[in-house]
Amino acid sequence: MANSNIACIIAEHVTMHFDGKMLFSVQHLSFSQADVIYLQGDNGSGKSTLMKLLAGLSIASEGSITAHGFEKSHWWRKDGLVGKALYLHQHPYLFDGSVKYNLTFAAKQASKNKQLLTKRVEQAIEMAQLGHLLDNSASNLSGGERQRLAMARAWIIQPTLLMLDEPTSNMDKPSQLLVLDMIKQLKEEGTGLLLSSHQACGLTSLCNKHWFITNKQIKVSDDAPHNSDQTLLTTMELNYAN
Ligand SMILES: Nc1ncnc2c1ncn2[C@@H]1O[C@H](COP(=O)(O)OP(=O)(O)OP(=O)(O)O)[C@@H](O)[C@H]1O
Numbered sequence: 001m002a003n004s005n006i007a008c009i010i011a012e013h014v015t016m017h018f019d020g021k022m023l024f025s026v027q028h029l030s031f032s033q034a035d036v037i038y039l040q041g042d043n044g045s046g047k048s049t050l051m052k053l054l055a056g057l058s059i060a061s062e063g064s065i066t067a068h069g070f071e072k073s074h075w076w077r078k079d080g081l082v083g084k085a086l087y088l089h090q091h092p093y094l095f096d097g098s099v100k101y102n103l104t105f106a107a108k109q110a111s112k113n114k115q116l117l118t119k120r121v122e123q124a125i126e127m128a129q130l131g132h133l134l135d136n137s138a139s140n141l142s143g144g145e146r147q148r149l150a151m152a153r154a155w156i157i158q159p160t161l162l163m164l165d166e167p168t169s170n171m172d173k174p175s176q177l178l179v180l181d182m183i184k185q186l187k188e189e190g191t192g193l194l195l196s197s198h199q200a201c202g203l204t205s206l207c208n209k210h211w212f213i214t215n216k217q218i219k220v221s222d223d224a225p226h227n228s229d230q231t232l233l234t235t236m237e238l239n240y241a242n
Pocket residue numbers: 018019023041042043044045046047048049050
């Protein structure tokens with residue numbers, strides 16, 4: 001049963017099929033504001049599909065996925081899953097226009113007062129090191145820069161729940177560390193996170209739960225991911241701190 005004080009998304013008896021073939025099934029999943037979950041699975045096991053289901057962007061073949069503890073939507077919007085957990089695709093969609101425009105647009109989605117928002121946008125630019133790119137067209141950015149911009153937008157919005165699909169896949173190590181810092185800060189500010197990554201880039205050290213897709217089942221563990229990932233992170237952080 002969901003704790004009504006905390007925002008969460010709950011999946012019950014969910015199965016996902018494509019073209020008549022089962023991709024995965026799971027009895028029960030709960031993703032809440034208190035969680036930082038590491039989602040692991042081989043290529044094609046269904047990590048992105050699961051995130052899209054939890055974001056309300058796809059519909060499960062069987063079972064139910066419901067949101068609890070969120071503020072009521074505006075009267076004109078159906079109270080469903082869409083808009084509850086923000087999903088950041090590994091090849092993020094950016095708006096036509098400049099980097100600055102993309103950040104300003106994100107700021108319009110955030111429910112903060114103007115002064116706080118201006119400060120948060122400035123901080124995001126600094127944290128993601130986008131200052132020298134502000135007037136560049138977003139369509140001309142490199143893969144890693146696009147991901148940094150998408151991360152900065154999410155950081156400005158500061159969602160209740162955020163799902164990051166391979167957020168550092170196109171990044172060099174300094175950029176990975178910038179993004180790691182932004183994710184850490186969101187965690188401290190109370191955003192629940194679901195993170196998928198094939199790289200041991202430090203993300204796993206933030207996680208307090210582990211979902212693992214194997215043999216078409218999603219296994220849930222309340223343990224932090226394996227320590228060896230964290231050792232790799234520490235080594236990398238030390239290398240780049242010096
Ligand atoms: N809309 C769709 N129609 C048919 N098949 C799909 C659809 N979306 C995803 N699939 C298939 O489902 C499987 C899982 O895809 P998904 O992108 O969720 O995997 P993933 O674990 O995120 O992979 P990767 O680690 O490579 O990013 C793949 O075989 C993919 O081709």
